[in-house]
Amino acid sequence: MLKKSKNHMPLYLSLANIIKNKITENKYQIGKKIPSEMELQKEYCVSRTTVRKALKILSEENYLIKLPGKGTFVSDKSNEIQTQNQKFSSLTDSAAKSGKKISNRLISIKSVAGNDEQHTFLQTTNEQQIIEIKRLRYIDDIPFCLEWIWLAPKFNAIKAEDLNMPLYQILQKKFHINPGKGKKTFKIAFANREESFLLNVDEKTPLMQIKDLVYDDHNLPLHITQEIIRSDKFTYAVNH
Template identity: 30%
Template sequence: MTSSTPNANDTGITSAGDSVGGATPAFSPLYQQIKGLILQSLQAGAWKPGEMIPSEMELAARYRVSQGTVRKAIDELAAENLLLRRQGKGTFVATHAERNVQYRFLRLLPDSGDLNEEGPAQRNIISCRSTKGQSEICKLLQVPTGESLIHVRRVLVFAGIPTIVEDIWLPSSSFKGLSAEQMRDYPGATYAMFEVEYGVRMVRAQEKLRAVLPDPAQAELLHIDGHTPLLSVERVAYTYNDVPMELRRGLYRTDTHHYSNTLS
C-alpha cells in the first residue's frame, strides 16, 4: 500500500542508533515521534478503519528507524485502542464496527444478563435539526459561538423499556447531510456510522456524571414520573489529535440498568 506518509527525517527526526540528535534537548523519545507520524497518517485517512497498516518492517524502512522503535509506537497505539493486532495477520486500524470496540464507550449494563442477551437498542429519533450553537456547547466543541451544529434528540429503548434520552451536538461541517432516518436505520453502532459515512472516528471520550431529576419532557420520553432519579452523563468524544467532534448529554434510567466501569 502506498501513501503520502511523511518520512521521519522530513520532520526533524534523526535516528542514528535510534537516538535523537541535534541541538534541541526537548525532543520526545523517538518512538513517540514515530507514533505521532502514524497518528498523522490515521488522521489524514491514509489507512481507513478496519484496514491493515503496513508491516513493522515496512514502516521501519519508511521512517528510517529500527523495527523495535516502530513496534513500541504501535504497542502504545494498540493500548489506546487506535490499532488492533491480529495474531498471524497483521495490525489493523481499530473500528467501531468491531464488536469488542462497539461497546467501548457504553457503560450502561442490564442488571440481569448482558448486552448480548439484551440485544441492540431501538433508536427512536425525536428530532434531528440544524441549529446555531450556544456558547457553552460551542466551548466544549471548541468552535466559535453561533457555529452551525446538528442537534439530535433520541431515546434508546432496551428490551422494550425507554432507558436513555440523549441530546447530541455535532459540527455541521463534518456531518453534512446527517438525517433522522440515517440515525434511526443504520444497522450498526452510531460511531461506526460516523466512521463509514463521514470519515470521523471517535478515539476517546471524557465523561461527567451526576444524579438529577428529569424535567417534564424527559420524564414523558422515559415513561417515568418527575421524582425518579436519573444518572446524567455528559460526554465529549474526540477524534485523532484531541479534536472534539461530539457533545452528548444523556439521562439514564438505573432501575433496570447500572453504570459499570473497570479501573486499572
C-alpha cells in the same frame, strides 16, 4: 446593579461567575438553598431570563441542583464522577457486553445556536449553528434513555442518514471517522415532565445524567452527548 464587563461578557455569564465565586468562597454553602430567582433579579437588577440562563449554566456544571417544588441548592461537586477513557466505549457496546439489545427512535434533528461549552469543545464560533440530534433509546424494547448529540456543522450531511442506527456506525460509514478518547461526567438529575413521559417514570424520579465529550481517533473533537438514563434499567461500571 450588574453591569456588562469591559470585555463585553454577557450578563448571564457575569452573574454565573458571581454565584460560582460565592459557592467557592463558601458564602453559598453545600446543601443549602440559594436565593430565589426573584431575589437574584432584585439583588442584581437583571431580567428573569438572565437569572435563568446563569442558573442553567451552573446546573450543567454541577455547581447547583434544582429540586422541583423546593428551590435551587448548592451541589456537592465531590458527588460528580469524571472518567478519562483511553478508548471510548459507546452505550451500545456497553449494553451488548451484558447481552442486551439497544434500539433508537429519532425524535428530532436540527441546527441550533449552541452554548459556550459546545462551541469551545467543537471548535466552532458563536455565529455558527451546530447540529443537535435528539433520540429516545430502548433496551430490550423498553425506553430507558433520552439522548442529545451535538456535532459541528461539518457533519451536516448526517441529517440525510438513518439516525435510528448506532451513531458510530453512521460516522464510520459516512465520514470514515471512529471515536477515540473521551471523558464522561456522571451526576443525578430529576425527571421533568417530558422525561417522565418518554421514559415512563414518575415526574421528579432520580435519573442518571451522563455527559460525554468525545474525540476521534486523531484526537480531534467529535461530539458532545448528554444522556438521561433510568438507572433501574441500566448500570454503568467505572474502572479505576
